[in-house]
Amino acid sequence: MADSTNQSQEIRDKAKEFVFPSAFTYYEEPLVIEKGQGATLIDADGREYLDFFGGILTVGVGHCHPEVVRRTAEQSAKLQHTSSLYLTEPYVHLAEKLAQITPGRLQKSFFTNSGSEANETAVLAARSHTGNHEVVALRSGYSGRTGVAMSLTGQAPWRMTGAGTMGGVVHLANPYCYRCPYEQTYPSCDLLCARDMEQVIQTSTSGKIAAFIAEPIQGVGGFIVPPKEYFQVAVEIVRKYGGIFISDEVQTGFGRTGGKMFGIEHFGVEPEVMTMAKTLGNGAPIGATVAVPEVADDMGGLTISTFGGNPVSTEAARATIDVIVSEELVHNSELAGAHMRTRLEELKERFPIIGDVRGMGLMQALELVWENKRPAPDAVNQVFEEARKRGLLLGKGGIHGNTIRITPPMNIDTADIDRAMDILKASLQQVKAA
Ligand SMILES: Cc1ncc(COP(=O)(O)O)c(C=O)c1O
Numbered sequence: 445m446a447d448s449t450n451q452s453q454e455i456r457d458k459a460k461e462f463v464f465p466s467a468f469t470y471y472e473e474p475l476v477i478e479k480g481q482g483a484t485l486i487d488a489d490g491r492e493y494l495d496f497f498g499g500i501l502t503v504g505v506g507h508c509h510p511e512v513v514r515r516t517a518e519q520s521a522k523l524q525h526t527s528s529l530y531l532t533e534p535y536v537h538l539a540e541k542l543a544q545i546t547p548g549r550l551q552k553s554f555f556t557n558s559g560s561e562a563n564e565t566a567v568l569a570a571r572s573h574t575g576n577h578e579v580v581a582l583r584s585g586y587s588g589r590t591g592v593a594m595s596l597t598g599q600a601p602w603r604m605t606g607a608g609t610m611g612g613v614v615h616l617a618n619p620y621c622y623r624c625p626y627e628q629t630y631p632s633c634d635l636l637c638a639r640d641m642e643q644v645i646q647t648s649t650s651g652k653i654a655a656f657i658a659e660p661i662q663g664v665g666g667f668i669v670p671p672k673e674y675f676q677v678a679v680e681i682v683r684k685y686g687g688i689f690i691s692d693e694v695q696t697g698f699g700r701t702g703g704k705m706f707g708i709e710h711f712g713v714e715p716e717v718m719t720m721a722k723t724l725g726n727g728a729p730i731g732a733t734v735a736v737p738e739v740a741d742d743m744g745g746l747t748i749s750t751f752g753g754n755p756v757s758t759e760a761a762r763a764t765i766d767v768i769v770s771e772e773l774v775h776n777s778e779l780a781g782a783h784m785r786t787r788l789e790e791l792k793e794r795f796p797i798i799g800d801v802r803g804m805g806l807m808q809a810l811e812l813v814w815e816n817k818r819p820a821p822d823a824v825n826q827v828f829e830e831a832r833k834r835g836l837l838l839g840k841g842g843i844h845g846n847t848i849r850i851t852p853p854m855n856i857d858t859a860d861i862d863r864a865m866d867i868l869k870a871s872l873q874q875v876k877a878a
Pocket residue numbers: 500557558559560561563586587588589659663664692693694695721722
């Protein structure tokens with residue numbers, strides 16, 4: 445457990461008294477953060493940490509990037525709010541920019557405040573456009589915390605007690621090769637997990653679907669990377685049954701996967717809708733649903749979002765994208781990601797508890813297991829506390845909580861990656877079987 449002074453403890457005590465306890469925090473003693481710069485966070489007691497989770501893959505260009513800070517501050521001083529009833533320049537120019545950097549015919553945007561709302565909007569658009577209701581999602585997927593988003597989510601722990609699921613969502617087994625749901629091996633499996641889409645639609649829906657929603661790499665699920673042909677096979681079946689494809693890029697967007705701006709671009713499929721949030725605003729609350737024109741145009745009825753497309757958030761997003769492009773972070777994510785991957789593979793050679801290393805670019809994970817692939821969430825917790833003591837912050841994931849997610853800012857350098865990997869190694873050395 446980390447040392448704590450009165451400053452952090454006072455804030456923790458107040459949180460116990462005044463904050464919903466279901467608001468989940470990491471660590472035995474929750475960390476109280478005061479400042480951030482680049483890849484560094486400083487807690488309320490003045491301790492420094494290398495931030496290798498970035499507020500859940502959000503701080504893509506580093507904490508308080510000067511260009512994002514400057515433009516956000518200037519916009520705050522000029523105009524903070526209008527609602528979506530009026531147009532503003534940052535709002536419309538961000539929509540134009542997204543049309544330019546997204547693949548295929550994606551063109552029109554609707555802005556909200558979060559990834560959950562972006563996914564709600566995407567499902568609404570798919571239902572309006574197709575006239576169909578049912579949506580196929582993936583087991584172990586994560587779509588957010590609104591009613592529809594929790595129903596799309598394929599992980600019981602992230603559905604709140606009593607929330608259950610709303611109708612119209614069915615789940616397909618996920619392309620989790622390390623623990624194949626069909627106990628097959630790629631490629632001799634012939635992509636059974638993708639081909640099962642047809643059976644699922646024929647047996648568990650009304651026979652016509654509105655959409656298939658999936659993350660190119662499952663994020664909260666533990667960075668599960670599908671085989672390269674997966675989306676081509678699955679999406680062809682989806683379209684045969686009237687559905688469109690929604691690519692949830694909330695975690696994988698904006699260069700995180702290395703070499704491509706969006707995760708789905710690695711898989712040779714063009715979605716009709718893309719959802720994004722997190723790195724889009726580098727911490728400013730913003731979600732976007734970007735659609736091909738015919739899907740956007742078919743949204744029936746009236747809709748507003750009071751804060752969606754807020755001038756400060758949209759200017760923060762424009763500044764973030766400008767930084768990603770001008771600092772060539774999509775490329776850096778590939779290079780730095782390859783370096784980090786090599787270091788992680790070396791750790792796997794040394795520590796049998798690392799069952800799998802997976803991910804793309806600067807989105808890498810370690811799945812920790814005991815004998816016979818028995819999930820080791822207890823070991824993840826030990827690594828977490830040890831790494832924190834040594835000044836490194838990581839993320840967790842996986843349906844069993846036994847995956848460590850590692851996602852530094854995309855402008856990270858190899859020296860900081862090496863520092864983090866040394867701390868990770870020292871922390872893994874401390875793991876004891878229960
Ligand atoms: C893939 C994915 N989609 C949607 C969401 C929901 O985003 P938010 O927490 O901004 O509502 C998340 C959040 O972690 C996510 O990882």
